[in-house]
Amino acid sequence: MPKKKVIFTFTPQNVEKPVTYQLIKKYDLWVNILQAKFEPGKGGKLVLELKGEEEQIKEGLNFVRQIGVEVELLEQEVLWEEKKCVDCGACISICPTGALFLDKLTYQLNIDYEKCIVCGNCVEACPLQAIKVTF
Amino acid sequence: MGVERTYEEINKKIKKGEAVVVTAEEIIPLVEEKGIEKATEEIDVVTTGTFGPMCSSGAIINFGHSDPPIRMQKVWLNEVEAYAGLAAVDAYIGATQLSENKEVEYGGAQVIEDLVSGKKIRLKALSSGSDCYPRREIETYITKESINQAILFNPRNSYQNYNVAINTSERKMYTYMGILLPKMGNATYSTSGQLSPLLNDPEFMTIGIGTRIFLGGAQGYIVWEGTQFSPEPRKIEKGKTVYRGATLAVIGNLKEMSPNFLRAAIFKGYGVSLFVGIGVPIPILNREVMSYVMVKDEDIYTEIIDYSIPRLERPSLGWVNYKQLREGKIKVQGKEVITSSLSSYAKAREIAQKLKEEILRGEFLLQEPIQKFPQHGEFKPLLEIR
Structure with a gap:
């Protein structure tokens, strides 16, 4: 089944809409909350991983857009400048999902983008500023 | 009598x-397959390598004299202060010195990397002026081509072994x-283990003052034992010997080095440092030298230290070997x-490999130490005397 990572940006006006409930109930999607940041009176951001039929995901996202929530697709969430990277591994142990790892043979850094939840821990841990997060 | x-x-x-020549990693399966005697007979040189942040690094620069001349008393390179309490146009830029402007984002290490990369560096110098050096101020740009000398001189590099850092407190450090x-x-840990220079010759049978080394991509030299040199091995459980306190003071021509092997680093919330690439060739003089060079990660131990206690003596949480550390858990x-x-x-690994290739091509000859390192060294604390 296809998976998609998305960012929903809420305004104070639509922050109380039961978006995830509808995605699950109406569009039969698996919803995995990767990150959520809300401030009282200010709206907020929700980073989700959606799993379901291609058509259902599309319709679900259309529904979210219709109620005024901004939808961004996370295609390349973490930018890793391989040229700057020295393969030290400082980023590995602060990654909560094990998305960063050293290859067992070459000891060079690898990123499993599937596992990445865009938490940004690696950005501050990298001594070479070789990793950036796009949002 | 074996090979000598x-x-x-x-x-x-x-x-000829x-x-x-093989690397300190390649020698391990070779000795396991052939045995130490046969391997000693066959192998002439084993190359080591390390590439890690080494704070005690810096460069001596001679800028050349301006007209009218100045005796520089305060010097800044890209707004990072360099120490100028030397002759008129000599200064020492230390890797961890922070920029007076950009705070923690830029420092001496970045100046060194920028200089090596051929970038223009803004120089500012002040003086009180004198009869022989009347000028009181200068602002200009330098590059590695424009200056007379740029000499990397690092008082403490290539720590033999370093502890594992861990935090038992409730807050992120x-x-x-x-x-x-x-x-x-x-x-976190920071040693190349079985590839590390001083762990492959822990008794300094071949490494000493005068040893020619790979330094930052060029050929450099070991000029002294490094600061805080304290080579006494420590015995831990089951008769294991842990080597850890030796260090190297190294020197080389910065102009010949490469940003591939000399890289500035920022440690968030701490400051800046310089990744330095060092490789030391070890001549297999005899069986005893080989017996140390064949060391492997699982035989090298280091201590887990709790960094949440900000004191000189921090608690130990036990010992681990580099095989365990490198496996990731x-x-x-x-x-x-x-x-x-x-x-x-x-x-x-790249450094050990590069050094091996240079030796194989006949471009890198081995230099016998002019003087051996001492067997002892005291790691003294600083007392507050009132």
Whole structure:
């Protein structure tokens, strides 16, 4: 089944809409909350991983857009400048999902983008500023 | 009596392109397969390598004299202060000095990397003026081509062994050992283990003052034992010997070096440092030298230290070996902890490989130490005397 990572940006006006409930109930999607940041009176951001039929995901996202929530697709969430990277591994142990790892043979850094939840821990841990997060 | 080789014999073979050279990693399966006697007979040189953040680094620069001349008393390079309490136009730029403007984002290490990369560096100098040096101020740009000398001189590099850092406190810590998550959420270490120069010759049978080395991509030299040199091995349980306190003071021509092997680093919340690439060739003079060079990660131990106690003596949480650390997980007080290396094993390997190739091509000859390192050294604390 296809998976998609998305960012929903809420305004104070639509922050109380039961978006995830509808995605699950109406569009039969698996919803995995990767990150959520809300401030009282200010709206907020929700980073989700959606799993379901291609058509259902599309319709679900259309529904979210219709109620005024901004939808961004996370295609390349973490930018890793391989040229700057020295393969030290400082980023590995602060990654909560094990998305960063050293290859067992070459000891060079690898990123499993599937596992990445865009938490940004690696950005501050990298001594070479070789990793950036796009949002 | 086994094999005995001299530096002269090895250098003769290198010049003829006949020397047999392997890295400190390649030697391990070779000795396991052939046995130590046979391996000693066959191998002439074993190359080591390390690439990690080494704070005690810096460069001596001679800018050349301006007209009218100035005796520089205060010097800034890209707004990072360099020490100018030397002759008129000499200064020492230290790797960890922070920019007076951009705070923690830029420092001496970045100046050094920019200089090596051929970038223009803004120089500002002040003086009180004198009869022989009337000028009181100068602002200009320098490059590595415009200046007379740029000499990398690092008082303490290539730590033999370093502890593992862990944090038992409730808060996240920003340290020179990287980010340490609360409640032992991770652990960091910084040694190339079985490839590390001083762990492959822990008794300094071949490494000493005068040894020619790979330094930052060029050929450099060991000029002294490094600061805080304290080579006494420590015995831990089951008769294991832990070597850890030796260090190297190294020197080389910065102009010949490469940003591939000299890289500025920022440790968030701590400051800046310089990744330095060092490789030391070890001549296999005899069986005893080989017996140390064949060391492997699982035989090299290091201590887990709790960095949440900001005191000189910090608590030890036990010992682990580099095989465990490199596999990515260790057990500390019953808890599984994920590890990170701060020194790059891939780069250490690249350096050992590069050094091997230079020797094979006859471009790198071995230099016998002019003087041996001392066997003892005291690691003294600084007392507050009132």
